[in-house]
Amino acid sequence: MSEATSRPLRIAVIGTNYLGANTAAGMAEFGFDVVGVEIDEHRLKLLNDGKAPLYEPGLDPLLKKHVDSGRLRFTKDYTEIGDWADVHFICVGTPSSEGSDAADLTQVNSVVSMLAPLLTKPTLVVGRSTVPVGTSKVVEARFHAEAPAGTSIEIAWQPEFLREAHGVDDTLHPDRLVFGVQSAEAETRLREVFATPISEGTPVVVCNLPTAELVKGGANAFLATKISFINALAEMADATGADVTQLADALGYDKRIGRGMLNAGPGYGGGCLPKDLRAFMHRAGELGVEEVITLLREVDDINRRRRAGLVDLTHEVLGGVWIGKNVTVLGAAFKAGTDDVRDSPALDVAGRISLHGATVTVYDPEAMENARKVRPTLRYASTAAEACVGAHAILHLTEWPEFRELDPAALRGAVETPVVIDARLLLDAAKWRAAGWTYRAPGKP
Structure with missing residues (x-):
């Protein structure tokens, strides 16, 4: 510890896609020397040029700033971080397993295999990846068995709560910090790492490892429930002539409920919330907690029905005919401010309509390249205006300001x-109707 206190902390960030790139840039901004580990050659080159491997507002300038300063660099060689780093952050992905809703921990296990043999002195390894509860103790057992430093390797878990399109701000100014630790020394080290946001008033929750592992999954499960709840109320509004937006406003004034995430729409998507929700349910099943499964399965079903309902509404406004109809889809990313099309409601709806026989043209300000990879059979336009030419119906599916x-x-x-x-x-x-348009919106009279 004495050596580290005489110089800036050395931070290793393993895995540098969305979470890792934001973490690495943020740690450099906090004043630490940072090395990110990335095995993908293309991504590695981008990062060492100060460019993010994905679209995230504000991330490129932050990466460029610290790559140029020498405080931040990236490598594919684990030997460069072994005993160099004071803290190792695991930030790799945990996608759904093939053929299962369970989290695939292949990348986490690979990190342990590569890093453990290189650790010859006491160090702190901190998981930020979203994992099933119980994973941290399995990781700990492997480090203790496979690292030369053995049981002097301490494991902590520090879940992230980054919102895509807000990742930089959420890294530098988090709304809370959760430290899953097993010793006062680990807590002290994490408080040193996050001293800047703590000094700004960010609250800290110190807990055990299982609690920290459950926080992210629990948060996403609650947010999914809130989104599906307001979408279920939108169905009630459609059946009764109520206005779901005004309904949400009225509910939101209740401080116990709050207005955030209470927006009816095409449902949740992206690379985190859907797969984390399903992994949470899978783990609940393994633990025998059936009540959680029953609740969250209905949440997920409501979300799926939302997309099907938009397809049905499109069929209705097209007069019950698909063949020979041109449909414009405004949006491909799952939300504005990102180029992430994983489990995107917009692309899912576009794909379903195309399968019915309509011609679908898509435009998105940032996600076109990724959309083409996922849905190559759809048509793509270079502007919103171009996408609308000849349309029999326009669907507004991603909330980019450009579309408003x-x-x-x-x-x-x-x-x-x-x-x-x-x-x-x-x-x-009112503006669209005044211009001669038929305006339809789920949950609106």
């Missing part, structure tokens, strides 16, 4: 039929 600024009067002459489905409930309904 479209001029419905100017688009009126480009489409075949002026019909818009505002799945995000963010367009100005």
Whole structure:
């Protein structure tokens, strides 16, 4: 510890996609010397050029700043971090296993295999990856068995709560910090690492390892439940003539409920929340906690039905005919501010409509390249206006500000039929109707 106190802490970040790239850049911004480990050659080159391997607002400038300063660099060689780092952060992905909802821990296990033999002195290894509860103790047992330093390797878990499109801010100014630790020394070291946000007032929850592992899954399960709940109320609104947006506003004034994440729409998606929810259910099943499974299965089913409902609504506005119809989908990313199309409601709905026989044209400001890889059979336009030419219906499925600024009067002459489905409930309904459009939105009268 004395050597580390005479110089900036040395931080190793293993895995540098979304979580790791933000973590590495953030640690450098906190004033530490950082080495990120990345085995993908293309991603490694981008990072050492100060470029993020994905679109995330503000991340490129932060990476560039610290790569240029020499405080941050990236390597594929684990031997460069072994006993160099004071703290090792595990930030690799935990996708769904093939053919199962269980989390695939292949990348986590690979980190242990590569790193453990290189650790010859006491060090702290901190998991940030989202894992099933109980994983940290398995990881600990392997480090103790496979590292030359043996039981002097301490494991902690420090779950992340980064929102895509807000990753930089959430890294530098987190709304809370959770330290799953087993000793006062580990807590002290983590408080040293996160001294900057702690000094700004970020609250810290210190807990045991199982609690820390459950926090991220529990948070995502609750958010999914809240999103599915308001979408279920949108179905009630459709059946009764109520307005789901006004309903959400009224509910949101209750401090016990809150307005955040209470927006009806096409449902949740992305690379984290859906797979984390299903992995959480899978682990609950392994533990025999059936009540959690029953609740969250219905949450997930509501989310799936939301997408099917948008397809049905599109069929309705097309007069019950798919063949020969042109449908424009505005949005491909699962949310605005990212190019992430994993489990995207927008692309899912577009794909379903295409399978029914309609011609689907997609436009997204940032996610076009990724969308083409996932749905190569769809048509893609270079602008929103181009995508709308000849359309019999336009679907607003990702909440990019650009789409809210479209001029419905100017688009009126480009489409075949002026019909818009505002799945995000963010367009100005009065403005579109005044321009001669049929405006439809789930949960709106």
